[in-house]
Amino acid sequence: MAEPVAIVGGGAIGQLMAGLLAQQGIEAVIIGRPGSHNEVRAHQLTTLEGERFHHKVRHLTPDALPPSQALLVTTKAYQAQEAATPLLSKVTGDTPIVLLHNGLGPQQTLARDFPEHNWWAGTLTDGALRQGQGAVKHTGLGQRFAGSLRHRGPLPEALAAIGFERDDNIELRLWHKLAVNALINPLTALHRCPNGELTQARYLPTLTRLSDELARVAASQGVPMEAQEILALGLKVAEATAQNRSSMLSDVEAGRPTEIEAISGFVVALADDAGIEVPTHRDNLDRVRALRPS
Numbered sequence: 001m002a003e004p005v006a007i008v009g010g011g012a013i014g015q016l017m018a019g020l021l022a023q024q025g026i027e028a029v030i031i032g033r034p035g036s037h038n039e040v041r042a043h044q045l046t047t048l049e050g051e052r053f054h055h056k057v058r059h060l061t062p063d064a065l066p067p068s069q070a071l072l073v074t075t076k077a078y079q080a081q082e083a084a085t086p087l088l089s090k091v092t093g094d095t096p097i098v099l100l101h102n103g104l105g106p107q108q109t110l111a112r113d114f115p116e117h118n119w120w121a122g123t124l125t126d127g128a129l130r131q132g133q134g135a136v137k138h139t140g141l142g143q144r145f146a147g148s149l150r151h152r153g154p155l156p157e158a159l160a161a162i163g164f165e166r167d168d169n170i171e172l173r174l175w176h177k178l179a180v181n182a183l184i185n186p187l188t189a190l191h192r193c194p195n196g197e198l199t200q201a202r203y204l205p206t207l208t209r210l211s212d213e214l215a216r217v218a219a220s221q222g223v224p225m226e227a228q229e230i231l232a233l234g235l236k237v238a239e240a241t242a243q244n245r246s247s248m249l250s251d252v253e254a255g256r257p258t259e260i261e262a263i264s265g266f267v268v269a270l271a272d273d274a275g276i277e278v279p280t281h282r283d284n285l286d287r288v289r290a291l292r293p294s
């Protein structure tokens, strides 16, 4: 029997991945936190067409990770390193480990610190909503891309089976996603507004400054992203997801930590190293940090 795909992080995206894999006849196991239980749970995926797909998922502790054809890390950015590192001794150097969180930083750190592993990074724009224990609703069909950070092997079969495309310049795609997140997420969290509100004229000066500053930081890293392109991308996504509450706003409203360190924090850290002024990103970073639950 084929090895399962292990999913670390049982949030909406992790559950969506498990459901999509099960629909393709590929077993997904969800790896919980240390101290969780090994058990089989009933899951339900409500498809884009509104059909309910029922399947069973083995939930396992990190210690019980079985030999797996791939490891998908679907945690938040700030949990990725802590979640992935203890599993590394249990997977072979060939096993693709796919990091799917927002922002940048953990991907580079993990690939640098554990060069013997087969690191991949990916990004997807699907919408998914948790609807209670084990139930997830697929709310928007997105694009799914993954690329190798190290070994340049073929796209893992399980990812291809659920619609991922291989991107040999995944870093640039991750920078584009970072740009979208750096423009939309902090402002929606600070102003407690849906994404679409940022298309109002009063936000344009701030979005323009964020784009200019980010373009300079990107250029310092050899990443070709023009300020105009960043602004246009941010506005396009804000419009396309106008009704959405960003993940950062949802985190703030739920009293959870946010991904601000892997988004604005990443931009500010690179800017500091390169001696570039990024006052608008720094302001976002400071203000979102200040929202952190005490």
Ligand code: PAF
Pocket: 102, 180, 181, 184, 185, 195, 237, 241, 244, 245, 246, 247, 248
């Ligand atoms: O983090 C998010 O919320 C999403 O990445 C995006 C694209 C900003 C849409 O809400």
